[in-house]
Amino acid sequence: MFESLTQRLTGTLQRLRGHGRLTEDNIREATREVRIALLEADVALPVVSALIERIKARAVGQEVLTSLTPGQALIKIVRDELAEVMGAAASELNLNVQPPAVILMAGLQGAGKTTTVGKLGKHLKERRKKKVMVVSADVYRPAAIEQLRTLAGQVGVTFFPSDAGQKPVDIVRAAIAEAKKTFMDVLIVDTAGRLAIDEAMMAEIQALHAAIDPAETLFVVDAMTGQDAANTAKAFADALPLTGVVLTKTDGDARGGAALSVRHITGKPIKFVGVGEKPDGLDVFHPDRAANRILDMGDVLSLVEQVESQVDQEKAKKLAEKVAKGKKFNLEDMREQLVQMQNMGGLHGLMDKLPGMGSVPEHVKNQVTGKEVPRMVAIIDSMTKKERRNPGLLNGSRRARIARGSGTTPADVNRLLKQYQQMEQMMSKLSRGGMKGLLRGMKGMMGSGFPGRFPGR
Template identity: 60%
Template sequence: MASALTDKLTRLVKEMRGQARITESNVTDMLREVRMALLEADVALPVVRDFIARVKEKALGQEVLGSLKPGQTLVSIVNRELAATMGEGVADINLAAQPPAVILMAGLQGAGKTTTTAKLAKHLIEKRKKKVLTVSGDVYRPAAIEQLKTVTAQAGAEWFPSTPDQKPLDIANAALDYAKKHYFDVLLVDTAGRLAIDEALMKEIKDLHAAINPVETLFVVDAMQGQDAINTAKAFKEALPLTGIVLTKLDGDSRGGAALSVRQITGAPIKFAGVSEKIDGLEVFDAERHAGRILGMGDIVALVEQVTAGVDMEAAQKLAAKVKSGDGFDLNDFLAQIQQMKQMGGLSSLMDKLPSQLTAKAGSIDMDKAEKDIKRKEGIIQSMTPLERRKPDLIKATRKKRIAAGAGVHVQEVNRLLKEFEQMQDMMKKMKGGGLMKMMKRMGGMKGLGGMPKMPFGGS
């Protein structure tokens, strides 16, 4: 996420921290570097100018000059102003309306609007305990209606049917009527992707907005579009009273410009960020925490939340009880550990939230290769019979060949997995005396991570 910008700002942060004395000259030099880094990251020029002016004014003020550690104070100012550029803290979604609270989803085609609608439905069900109905008004793309039906089912929400021969306004009114009669808390209305310059479609969404009077009008924008994302957001802001922005594909955005510009250019707060393709890959956007990530400080709070959500506490406790009772750690348990890793969002998603100094050594690791390695291990174990998983000692030459063929790998890969399994099995034997849960708690180190099992990070 915003890797190029993060690399440059992390280096500058180190230089700033090392400054024993702050002068107008070295502040100007540093800010020139910051300015170049922001422009290269596709941050809008007015946003860069404003940001640099604010930092410079504060950097040459008493807060820095009178500080015992001026370099660190300067870093905290940059961090604070980055957060202020993206909004203050968290802008929560507004559901304060007579149910159903209507949320209108707007945006360009290809921005990820339909999947974001389902992700938001899942978020509202799990985090806000709401009963959610979704409906598609995208009559121009029949596949979009079916897509919403599929992803809504994955999210655990209810889908209201619509057809391409209906008018979007009629669809929305029928869905609203159904939502009222069946006591839904929230109605999410997905609309057709439109170009900002398409006057007919823009008029259609304005009329739709006026008719259903949504409590939230969210603009879904692809963070990877950079400067284009900002321009289209501005055009939509002029057409609709936007209440918030959802930045999608933030995990693939190497520049970071959209996240830094879109708040200031549109005046609408960033409310959510799409951080993976998975149905639960939507985070409430926190400007301060995102600023920390851009500066290479990581986001430990998000990491803890992600790990806690992904850890199956009951399964971890069962494993601890099994090992304690003397039952061996088998390949089924090993597979469960691999699947836990996937549930947490994968290696790259976890690494992204760690401070840069902790991930510097891991920088040489090919994350895609590591993720594939985890999937390969899963495939190998799934090619084994239930008996082989329970009794790995049975796996000799002929069985190894069959397993390798079933998983589409070489026999050496099977041998490597079995060796890693044996190493983990030895470790589990040492934990037999009830030390496994203690080890898990030590590894978690924080409330809510008490059952965090050791993950097979792989590495071939």
């Protein structure tokens, strides 16, 4: 999300960064460029107008004109105002109610409601340690009930059965009664969607809302619909007392217009963003971090949280103890690190959280296809246990055999072994020189394009 906006804005603001002094003329020119960039990103016109006026008002004041680094001061203003329009700070779910806390999910058909119910169930179970039950009140699409049953099994939450012959209100009331009996903390309700907003749909979900009085009413909307996402959210906000919005399919939206429009138009916070189809593809939305990413400052905090939540802490601890004792880092250890990286989305999934990625040429980014890490793992898997533990055994004939077994070339195997040597040296420096040794090792590796420069094939 935000790729096209990032490229346009960073180019504009970079030109101002070096100015010793900013004038009203070049501030006006910069805000005009920012306006065009936002409109091209499919941000709603009222949002763009309000945002530009606030940036102008602050930019021509003493805050920028008297700053020692006016270009950087202006960038900070743009960042602050982008964060403000998206909600300033992350908005938590309100679950401080008599259990079970009912979360009602609303939205159009195809927005990803059912998938989001599964993802949210996993998030609440793992991140907030809640006992979660899910139920489908979509009596028009029996496949949705079965889909939710499957998802509940995958993420390890309780599924309450329903069928197409029941009324939605009766289904949810029965689910609430069962959730109370089984001491559930949260009940997530999936509702029926339509291909477009219609009166019957709104009347049905209004009646359901009135009957169950949920703690949270979340509107699920496809980010790729751009301005339409904000307009649809507004229609639902007028009909229901929404408490928040979930933006789905954000990995397919390079413009980010929906994220910048929804909060301003509806007055409701974006609480989560969904990425991909995997059950763990749901993140809490942090407007300040999103603003950093738009201006190519990276999102290191989210990257750290991702590592903490998805890396196997026990395995990480064992590797740290091994390195601290001066034991040799081998290819089995490298494989484990690659698998952990793949669990976090691989190189491709981590790239947009790193500062400065907006200035990397698109053709270079496109070389990272998501196949690099699985290919490296396949090469290591084609080795014998003895070879993985003693990489010095890997002579030319063994490397050729490994290449055949993994469907790669000897050059690919050589490249992986070179990267292994760099990692091994880095681990060795860590055991000898602590953090300073590690940083020196990492600095050297950055020059060689670690961790993967496999050509896309």
